Amino acid sequence: MHLAHRSIFKSTKKPSMLTVKSFTFSPVQENTYVLYNEHNECCIIDPGCYFPEEREELKTGIEKTGLTPVLLLNTHCHLDHVFGNKFVHDTWGLTLHLHEKEKPVLDFAPQSGLMYQLPFDNYEGPLVYLKPGNLIKIGEDELDIRFTPGHSPGSISFYHEAGGFMIGGDVLFNGSVGRTDLPGGNMSTLVNSIQTQFFTLPDETKVYSGHGPVTTVGFEKMNNPFVKMY
Numbered sequence: 144m145h146l147a148h149r150s151i152f153k154s155t156k157k158p159s160m161l162t163v164k165s166f167t168f169s170p171v172q173e174n175t176y177v178l179y180n181e182h183n184e185c186c187i188i189d190p191g192c193y194f195p196e197e198r199e200e201l202k203t204g205i206e207k208t209g210l211t212p213v214l215l216l217n218t219h220c221h222l223d224h225v226f227g228n229k230f231v232h233d234t235w236g237l238t239l240h241l242h243e244k245e246k247p248v249l250d251f252a253p254q255s256g257l258m259y260q261l262p263f264d265n266y267e268g269p270l271v272y273l274k275p276g277n278l279i280k281i282g283e284d285e286l287d288i289r290f291t292p293g294h295s296p297g298s299i300s301f302y303h304e305a306g307g308f309m310i311g312g313d314v315l316f317n318g319s320v321g322r323t324d325l326p327g328g329n330m331s332t333l334v335n336s337i338q339t340q341f342f343t344l345p346d347e348t349k350v351y352s353g354h355g356p357v358t359t360v361g362f363e364k365m366n367n368p369f370v371k372m373y
């Protein structure tokens with residue numbers, strides 16, 4: 144009884160973890176994610192804000208939550224994920240972090256924008272290349288960089304173990320997978336990325352995708368028809 148009582152008062156400091164805030168932007172309905180820690184430092188992943196009012200929505204959302212942006216990340220550089228890179232750079236002075244193999248994809252994005260009738264000004268600041276296996280730090284919180292090509296040649300995903308979630312870009316969707324018909328895309332590479340980098344995570348791991356609703360590793364293992372085929 145006495146011991147049991149004492150155990151209640153044992154220190155149970157909660158491990159720190161990142162909170163996810165999401166926005167959906169542009170005619171392509173791309174998900175932009177803002178992850179922030181308990182000190183209100185945040186990173187912005189794939190800012191897809193296209194229209195001026197969407198850029199305002201991102202800025203207001205960040206300001207109203209009292210956040211200070213400290214990092215700009217791209218999972219990959221298809222146009223819908225990079226529309227707002229320049230805005231984020233101009234507004235908060237952040238440098239773009241991406242995988243080196245996405246550099247040609249980033250360079251091609253404005254041309255691609257013209258093809259889709261969505262012209263935009265590309266980010267032209269300095270680039271920092273992320274290496275798979277490296278850890279990104281936001282204060283004390285860590286994001287594990289996972290190399291997940293197949294949809295795009297240099298796609299990376301960001302795994303936050305303490306929070307039990309993966310920011311996966313366009314690799315794995317709720318009930319679907321990313322298209323592989325764009326330059327540098329490959330279906331078997333994509334399926335391999337999903338099997339080795341997503342399906343090896345705990346079933347309850349949440350997957351925040353570049354489009355559509357959040358899902359979990361366990362749900363996709365059971366139900367995803369595209370990965371089951373292989």
Ligand SMILES: [Zn+2]
Pocket residue numbers: 219221294295313
């Ligand atoms: Zn994409």
Ligand SMILES: [Zn+2]
Pocket residue numbers: 173221223224313353354
């Ligand atoms: Zn996309």
